[in-house]
Structures are given as structure tokens and as C-alpha cells.
Amino acid sequence: MTGGVDVKLCGLSTPAQVAAALDAGPRWLGFVVFARSPRHVAPDDLAALTAPAAGRAERVAVLVDPDDGLVDRVAGAVDVLQLHGGETPERVAAIARRSGRAVWKAWAVGDRLDVEAVNAYAGAVDRFLFDAKPPKDAALPGGNGVAFNAALLRGVAVARPWILSGGLDAASLGPAVARSGARAVDVSSGVEEAPGVKSASLMAAFVAAARTLEPANA
Numbered sequence: 001m002t003g004g005v006d007v008k009l010c011g012l013s014t015p016a017q018v019a020a021a022l023d024a025g026p027r028w029l030g031f032v033v034f035a036r037s038p039r040h041v042a043p044d045d046l047a048a049l050t051a052p053a054a055g056r057a058e059r060v061a062v063l064v065d066p067d068d069g070l071v072d073r074v075a076g077a078v079d080v081l082q083l084h085g086g087e088t089p090e091r092v093a094a095i096a097r098r099s100g101r102a103v104w105k106a107w108a109v110g111d112r113l114d115v116e117a118v119n120a121y122a123g124a125v126d127r128f129l130f131d132a133k134p135p136k137d138a139a140l141p142g143g144n145g146v147a148f149n150a151a152l153l154r155g156v157a158v159a160r161p162w163i164l165s166g167g168l169d170a171a172s173l174g175p176a177v178a179r180s181g182a183r184a185v186d187v188s189s190g191v192e193e194a195p196g197v198k199s200a201s202l203m204a205a206f207v208a209a210a211r212t213l214e215p216a217n218a
């Protein structure tokens with residue numbers, strides 16, 4: 001817990017970024033294992049990169065429609081698998097069983113949250129991450145720095161804890177938390193100098209801003 005609102009700093013890809021992120025003090029650190037991403041971490045490098053976080057932050061691997069081989073290669077290096085592709089509820093449940101890790105399902109929110117569709121995953125996941133829909137021409141399903149109308153989340157009956165994500169930064173965080181009722185938030189682009197280049201000062205400012213927020217009543 002960072003204070004009022006839990007934080008995941010996502011898209012860390014170098015030891016220096018991990019050290020700076022740990023200094024900022026978020027609850028979760030995210031590592032993207034997706035070759036097209038400017039934040040990509042090779043599966044073989046993940047254990048060394050995540051090691052300094054053990055006991056200081058929970059480590060989250062972000063995967064997109066992973067096959068069993070990739071699940072097996074990354075699971076030992078992290079605490080959580082965040083599934084950011086088109087995984088079905090059945091596939092998510094299979095990954096949870098196979099990996100023995102907590103599993104989160106990322107969900108792109110459009111005009112309104114389809115609670116029934118989201119809750120179809122409830123038996124298989126520990127948490128949801130609500131993100132913006134990627135722009136039509138986007139190369140990535142996440143990490144696009146795009147926000148959605150966070151008020152769409154307020155008061156909805158989601159059956160698992162959830163994280164607000166998409167286009168956040170230290171300035172937009174407070175209003176987005178107030179509109180959505182979020183108790184946890186995720187950021188990537190909003191704490192970067194350029195895609196994949198994390199800023200120590202922006203990460204620290206984001207976590208500090210989150211600490212000042214009151215936990216919201218969704």
C-alpha cells in the first residue's frame with residue numbers, strides 16, 4: 001500500500017529503472033514480455049531484472065496471449081501474470097492453474113463497461129486491470145498513453161478488485177481516481193521521457209501523488 005491508492009509502475013526494462021522505481025515505493029512493478037513493445041524484457045532476462053524487487057514490491061509480468069512455453073519461462077520470476085491479450089476465461093483459468101501465480105486480466109473499456117463479460121473471468125482471476133482501448137493503428141494492446149472516461153467504472157459491480165489504467169500521469173491521477181472510485185492505479189507512458197525510457201523523477205512524483213489520495217468508495 002502506498003498510502004491512499006496502490007500503484008503499479010509498469011514497463012520497467014533495465015536495472016536502473018527498477019532501482020529508481022523501487023525508490024519511488026509502488027506496490028507493484030510491471031515487466032512487459034512482448035517483443036513489439038519498446039519496454040520488452042526477454043524472458044531469459046526477467047529473473048535477474050526482477051530479483052531486486054523481491055520483498056519490496058510485487059512483480060508483475062505483462063503477457064499477450066502467451067503460449068504454455070512462455071508461461072513456464074516467466075512464471076518463476078514474478079508474483080503475478082497480467083494477461084493483456086484476447087485470452088478467454090478458460091485460457092486464463094488454465095494459465096492460473098499451470099503457473100501457480102496470481103493472474104490479472106486486462107480489459108479495454110469502450111463506451112461502457114460490459115460487466116457481464118468482465119465477470120465471466122471472476123473465477124479465474126485475482127484482479128482486473130481496466131485500460132483504454134488501443135487506437136486503431138496502435139502496434140501495442142497497452143502502454144499507449146491513452147485515457148478513457150474513468151467515470152464509466154464508478155459503482156459498477158465488478159467481482160474482483162481492479163486497477164485503473166490508461167493515460168494516467170501525476171496531474172490526471174487525482175481527478176481520474178475521484179471519477180472512477182479506483183483504489184489502485186497503473187501507469188507507464190505517464191512516467192516516461194520517451195517510449196521505454198522511464199523517468200525517476202516522474203515515477204517518484206506519481207507515487208507521491210497517489211499517497212495523497214483518499215481511498216475511494218467505488
Ligand SMILES: O=C(O)c1ccccc1NCC(=O)[C@H](O)[C@H](O)COP(=O)(O)O
Pocket residue numbers: 010011030032034037038039062063064084131140141142143144145146147165166167168186187188189190
Ligand atoms: O506497455 C506496453 O508496452 C504494453 C505492451 C503490450 C501489452 C501491454 C502493455 N502495457 C500494459 C500496461 O499495464 C500499461 O501500464 C497500461 O496499458 C497503461 O499504459 P499507459 O497508458 O501508457 O500508462
